Amino acid sequence: MSTELTVSPVAGVPKAELHVHLEGTATPDLIRRLAARNGIALPEERLFRPDGTFAWNDFLHFLQSYDIAAGAIRTAQDYRDITYEYLSACAAEGAVYVELIASLDHGRKVGLDDAEHLAGIAQGIDDAYADHGIVGRIISSIVRNFGVADCEDVARRTVALAHPYVVGFNMAGDEAGFPAGDYARAFAIAAEAGLGCSVHAGEHAGPESIRAALALPGVVRISHGVRAIEDPALVRELAERRIVLEVCPTSNVVLGVFPSYEDHPLGALRAAGVPVTLGSDDPPYFGTTIGREYELAHERLGCSLQDLRTITETALDAAFSDTEGLVNQPHQPGDL
Numbered sequence: 606m607s608t609e610l611t612v613s614p615v616a617g618v619p620k621a622e623l624h625v626h627l628e629g630t631a632t633p634d635l636i637r638r639l640a641a642r643n644g645i646a647l648p649e650e651r652l653f654r655p656d657g658t659f660a661w662n663d664f665l666h667f668l669q670s671y672d673i674a675a676g677a678i679r680t681a682q683d684y685r686d687i688t689y690e691y692l693s694a695c696a697a698e699g700a701v702y703v704e705l706i707a708s709l710d711h712g713r714k715v716g717l718d719d720a721e722h723l724a725g726i727a728q729g730i731d732d733a734y735a736d737h738g739i740v741g742r743i744i745s746s747i748v749r750n751f752g753v754a755d756c757e758d759v760a761r762r763t764v765a766l767a768h769p770y771v772v773g774f775n776m777a778g779d780e781a782g783f784p785a786g787d788y789a790r791a792f793a794i795a796a797e798a799g800l801g802c803s804v805h806a807g808e809h810a811g812p813e814s815i816r817a818a819l820a821l822p823g824v825v826r827i828s829h830g831v832r833a834i835e836d837p838a839l840v841r842e843l844a845e846r847r848i849v850l851e852v853c854p855t856s857n858v859v860l861g862v863f864p865s866y867e868d869h870p871l872g873a874l875r876a877a878g879v880p881v882t883l884g885s886d887d888p889p890y891f892g893t894t895i896g897r898e899y900e901l902a903h904e905r906l907g908c909s910l911q912d913l914r915t916i917t918e919t920a921l922d923a924a925f926s927d928t929e930g931l932v933n934q935p936h937q938p939g940d941l
């Protein structure tokens with residue numbers, strides 16, 4: 606019997622990720638290590654299932670578990686380590702560029718100064734680039750269910766910090782309970798400062814939520830956006846305006862937005878000419894990785910290897926920082 610291992614051809618496809626939440630990349634093992642280092646007792650039964658994975662049973666419960674786990678991330682060194690571990694894992698799967706959606710709120714809640722918070726993430730980005738040649742950048746995220754005033758405050762702080770690695774602005778959280786229109790001022794502050802803007806919409810609410818997100822200042826990408834498929838006129842508009850959807854198939858299936866991969870609209874959106882990219886969202890919560898999302902797109906969502914390369918090109922074109930040459934002239938580790 607042959608013991609030869611077969612390597613999937615998807616392994617050789619360069620990958621780029623525009624939709625992943627930095628706090629949501631920390632695995633249960635890493636959260637436990639950080640809690641031990643910071644002398645924090647985790648609410649074991651609330652946070653973990655018996656098999657050691659994060660416990661949650663629907664979207665709002667997921668957001669609660671996410672906030673509890675993020676509470677164990679306390680210091681700049683913690684943020685450096687999370688960033689470095691995530692980018693290193695992505696590089697091992699063939700990723701060349703990742704935008705990390707990071708929330709100043711989660712640092713502030715545990716008493717971490719904003720500048721130190723960003724410095725920790727930046728150190729992780731620099732170390733991962735030096736060791737693996739992967740480029741990381743930061744998207745500053747507001748969380749809509751933390752309230753309008755808080756979101757405007759985060760927008761102002763983001764702009765005041767003017768960190769060179771912060772290239773974009775996003776809004777996550779409870780989409781159905783907190784409509785986008787209330788956050789226009791926060792987006793105006795970010796957009797006027799030149800940050801690229803994206804919004805979570807069309808995940809747990811329908812086409813109207815996507816339209817409201819598109820009406821916000823500066824928005825050129827939508828995080829998820831997959832429920833546009835319920836409205837053919839909106840699909841046409843997305844295609845015509847070249848609005849990029851940052852699609853996270855496993856997140857959608859696991860959170861029940863669609864019952865299975867076979868019901869997922871990635872293929873239909875692509876066929877309609879909507880520019881799409883692939884993301885892992887919150888990988889350990891949903892049992893995925895960016896490499897796995899590319900594999901699944903190939904195996905179950907009708908994407909050829911060439912389609913996957915196009916998806917990466919779309920992501921690099923839609924990136925909020927300069928990604929020129931990242932695929933054709935990859936950086937060699939050590940040439941910083």
Ligand code: ADE
Pocket residue numbers: 626629671777778779805808856886887
């Ligand atoms: N925060 C982290 N993951 C999220 C998601 N999938 N939707 C909205 N907010 C989030």
Ligand code: ZN
Pocket residue numbers: 624625626777805828886
């Ligand atoms: Zn997300």
